[in-house]
Amino acid sequence: MANDSSATVRETPHGNQTSRTNTIVNALKQRAQAVLNDRSIDPESRAIIRYALETNDPWLAELVRRADAGETVVDEAGFLNISST
Secondary structure: OOOOOOOOOOOOOHHHHHHHHHHHHHHHHHHHHHHHHOOOOOHHHHHHHHHHHHOOOOOHHHHHHHHHOOOOOEOOOOOEOOOOO
16 A cells, blocks of 8 residues: 555644643642632632632632732622722
């Protein structure tokens, strides 16, 4: 059988992309865990971040970023502070 040299095997980068995604997710989870252990962050904010971590909430990165930056996660009335900064 003849070989068609124009037909080449393409390698997909999915394996590499998956490991990069896992690395990012693991780093986010470590940052979230550090926030949960930081007693200088208010308990309400830590509770919301704990719940977001447990449920794989898509807002977890934003919540952790705000807590790390010293911004409020929960407003004075006890509601999630979703206003942009």
